[in-house]
Amino acid sequence: MFIPNMVYDHLISYGISQSYTIWHAHGERIGGASYHANDAQNNNEQINEGSSGMATMLHDVFPMFDPEIVEGGPEMGVDAREAGVQNENRQGSSERVNKFYNMLKDVDEPLYEGCTKHTKFSVIVCLWNMKCLGGLSNSIFIELLEFVNELLTLGASLPKNAYEAKKYMNELGLGYEKILVCPNGYMLFWKDNENLETCVVCGASKWKQKESMDDMSKKGKRSPAKILRWFPLKTRLQRLFMSSKTSAQMKWHAMGRTNDGLLRHPADRMAWKTFDTQHDDFASDPRNVRLGLSADVFNPFGNMSISYSTWPVMLVPYNLPPWMCMKRSSFMLSLIISGPSSPSMNIDVYLEPLISELKELWEVGAPTYDICSREIFTMRVALMWTINDFPTYGDLSGWSTKGRLACPICMGNTRSRWLKYGKKFSYMGHRRFLPSNHRWRMMAKTFDGTREIDPSPTMPTPDKILEQLDDLNCNDRTDRKRKRVVGSTSVKEHSWKKCSIFFSLPYWKDNLLRHHLDVMYIEKNVVDNIVGTLLNIDTKSKDGIKARLDLQDMGLRPQLHSVITDANKTYLSPAIFTMSNKEKEDLLKVIQNVKVPDGYSSNVSRCVKLQQRTIVGMKSHDCHILMQQLLPIALRGSLPKKVIEPLIELSGFFRGICSKTLRLEDLDRLESRIPYILCQLEMIFPPSFFTVMVHLTIHLVAECKLGGPVHYRWMYPVERYLHQLKFHVRNKAAPEGSIAEGYLLEELLTFCSRYLESAQTVFNRPSRNPDDSKGKVVDVRLDFMSWTQAHRYILFNSDDFTPFRM
Structure with a gap:
């Protein structure tokens, strides 16, 4: 007697017949003919290696060529053809179709006659994964490719060098855009200003001026003075929903989170919940994405004696569960701001492409195919807050984090005192946060020589902050004097240096937490x-x-x-x-x-x-x-x-x-x-x-x-990621270009690694100290010192024990 569920599972795992020929040229999907929405919810299902796993990955990368999407029915096919998930012209679409079927051919082509485990496509992906995971140099990788090609005299031909392999892999990548910048950082030569030759603010040329006319004529083109590298966000977020490995996880914050009163995720707290209340149309679809932004400076050369700084801007999707959210594989590089100096308060100029895209994704959204529900929905995106160290806090927020009013929370009520001999400010006055009748408030000589009668400070409301920002002339970058805001009863100073570009986002002023203290x-x-x-x-x-x-x-x-x-x-x-x-x-x-x-x-x-x-x-x-x-x-x-x-x-x-x-x-x-x-x-x-x-x-x-x-919300994972970006710098003359190219390959391999379950990847590599017990109970006997240390650790760190009292 056959159980229907058992028969269904066997058909999914093994197919109708082992010798069945898949007619992919006629639109038949490999490994997905009987794929249902209920099965997509389980991201832990095993995918066959070789042809099946790689073909599944290809269909996740090129969903617009999936016959089940394009011709799946009147309710799905028309939307998919109109939106196309990526709106392309005929010529571009034709190129991607050829690219897709060429790769699909490589998926079906065995490595050699009789090989059933690996194909040409899977071998190239695995070899490049080994190169990046093991840190192989290009010379060693070329020798490896030559040796493998010698062994495969009668089989498929693999790339001959690292350049060909990289070019082959880049067909799956998402790319980035180069935007020319004023060498002084005052404007971008982008959109309406793309054809300008000089900056409208300072008059500087967008081209390098040190080259002679003879050098330019030999090269045939001029070199830009400064380049901003922008990695568009929309396509990267769409791929998270197109992939069967990450689509279900993008709804974890709404469907997988435990609501027991404990705080385990940002969705458990007031900033998230208040945002949902204020924007209920956005919160109604759990697939809408919430992001955190992090910007920090690092020296790409690893030699701190060289005065050079590069500024990457990264995004973190908070939809993901805790075990994925702050991991390196989930970080999205958005911008690379070139050195050698810090952009400081002019960082808003470099953020324009990102903010423009965020505004579009909030107001209009982007048509995205969700492989779990097998439908196209309009994905919207919101930026929740920024994560950065304290100096960068001032650059992004516009509030000066130096001087008498350095605290961005107390703002105009910051209590500070200039030290005559120390030549710096001292920030005491914490008695304001004590109860109003506490005796320490009247003890002047014990503290700073004054009695404390003021209540604890409160942060100004968003309307009050916008009122202060209205007094600033955001276009006058030379005006750095403090402004005074005249109220009804008193005059208070503020320390705003600029109106941050984040306030151009429609929802930004209503966010309870805009910038985090690290x-x-x-x-x-x-x-x-x-x-x-x-x-x-x-x-x-x-x-x-x-x-x-x-x-x-x-x-x-x-x-x-x-x-x-x-x-x-x-x-x-x-x-x-x-x-x-x-x-x-x-x-x-x-x-x-x-x-x-x-x-x-x-x-x-x-x-x-x-x-x-x-x-x-x-x-x-x-x-x-x-x-x-x-x-x-x-x-x-x-x-x-x-x-x-x-x-x-x-x-x-x-x-x-x-x-x-x-x-x-x-x-x-x-x-x-x-x-x-x-x-x-x-x-x-x-x-x-x-x-x-x-x-x-x-x-x-x-x-x-x-x-x-x-x-x-802290910088530890960001700092570790910056350390990893240093390894991408192979060309010391162009560190930002090396980082951009290295990131593209790392991003692609991270995506491919989710489908390589038998090979060692960043997701399944063995731990540094593997547990050999395999779940068995191990009897460990401690000496007296180790037992005492363990005993004290439990007493000091466990809340289940209370102090013994006679």
């Missing part, structure tokens, strides 16, 4: 302040002669004022946080001797210099581990309890907001405790300790409540 950048600066001050590291310590003179100028802590001795030397009396040489050595030995699992962190012990009693060369993640795990243990017994307690609480604060799963009650507790922690630090450290980065910690919990878990 926890990675803030945490590193806080750790540098703490470690540098405690160990009294030169150039990093916030306690010195200038800091003591500032205390004297403010009339605070007379016991710490500098004293001139009889030998005409300046004596600084030890502060409560001053450590002896023995205490410094003990602290550094704890950090140096720590053992962590492989892959947990870098070797922090290499940064410890016992002889000099200092720590040097710590990266951002080293500071992350030091702050949250090592510092609370290393400080015990080294300093008075009054100093240790707030530092340990600060460590717990960062550990709490960096959790992958958050609870609202935990966030409320952290938000109520951080003002007390900062006020305790104000009573201990000098005013120079409180840079703007220390002050910004008080706003981190509020952003978690609006945007969700931190790991969706």
Whole structure:
């Protein structure tokens, strides 16, 4: 007796007959004749290797030639022919048809007579995947191709060199556009200005001027002074829905998310939900895409002594589940801004192509074929927020992150004080965030010499921000003076430098969270302040002669004022946080001797210099581990309890907001405790300790409540991706061009790798430390020291245990 479901599964897996000839030239789809929408929901189904898997990939890349789409019925075929998923003219369409059938022929052509596992197409894809995954040079790859071709004297002919293989692979790629830019960054020679020869702002030519007329005549063309590389977004988002491997995942935020009150995804928080409420037509279709934008600077040469900076702009689709969202395979490179200098506030000029496309995708949308539901829908796109470090925050938002009003959250209510001898601003005044009747508010001499009666600051409403921006002359790039906004009762300053281009998006002003504070950048600066001050590291310590003179100028802590001795030397009396040489050595030995699992962190012990009693060369993640795990243990017994307690609480604060799963009650507790922690630090450290980065910690919990878990909004995955982009630079004379070409191949191989399940790819490569137990229960016996360490770890990090009280 045959069960219908079993028969159906066998037909899907094995087909009607193993010897059946697929008539692809007559429109029969390979491996997809009986493909149903219900089956597309399961992205974990196994696809046959060789011809079937590669043919499925081709149909996902060229869906407009799928007979089931183009001729699938009156309700689907007409829309597909009109939209075509890609609207092309006849000549272009004819070229793509020929390209499609040539590749489909290579899919059917066996590598050699009798080969049933691989075809010419699959071998080329696998070889190029090996080259990129293993980092093979072009010379080695050419030798490999020559050797394989010698073995296949009677089989299919493979490309003879890396250039031919790359050209073959690029037929599947999406490409990018080159836009000429004013060498001073004032305008793009794009759209209506494409035929202009000089910049309308500064008059600079768009061509290089160093070349002589003879050189130009020999070359036959002129070289552009500066190039912006733009990777169109629409086609890349459409491919996510055309692929059977990612289409279902693009609806995870609406259909796969668990709604149990815990915060695991940005969709769980107010910024996302408020956007849905304000734009219910957009939220009605879960396939509409929500993006985050990240821009950062890096040196493409890997040599920091060279003053050169390249600015990639990347996009992150937040529709994807947590295990895919912030991964390298999901990042989309949108723009590459050429160096050698930073665009600074002129970055809006370079963002014009992206913003123009985002406006079109919001207002008009793009017809997109969804392989899961087997229908064409109008895809719309919204930009939720930007992710960047603090200096880039100012470039993108338009708010100056330097000076007296550096805090972009407090804005005009930022509390700062100029330090006469330190020559910088100090951002204290955290007593405003305490309850109105708290006794610390009246303790002037213990803090900054003033009594605190003001309430905690609130961020201006979007209408108030737009009112402030209306006072700016956005077209006058030379006007950098602060404007004053006159209100009904008072005069407040603001620090806007420009009207950001993001406000041209129709929905941008209503977003609750437009630009994120980067926890990675803030945490590193806080750790540098703490470690540098405690160990009294030169150039990093916030306690010195200038800091003591500032205390004297403010009339605070007379016991710490500098004293001139009889030998005409300046004596600084030890502060409560001053450590002896023995205490410094003990602290550094704890950090140096720590053992962590492989892959947990870098070797922090290499940064410890016992002889000099200092720590040097710590990266951002080293500071992350030091702050949250090592510092609370290393400080015990080294300093008075009054100093240790707030530092340990600060460590717990960062550990709490960096959790992958958050609870609202935990966030409320952290938000109520951080003002007390900062006020305790104000009573201990000098005013120079409180840079703007220390002050910004008080706003981190509020952003978690609006945007969700931190790991969706910090720079760690972006920085790792920038490190990977450096490997694409093969031509030092054109680093941005190398990055663009390398990214195209990486993007294509990432797409192809989803269909290569038997080969090693970025998705299925073995872990660095594979588990050999294969699910079996393993009995591990710990020595006494390891048992004690595990016991303490559980006690310090688990909420299930409460302190024992007599």
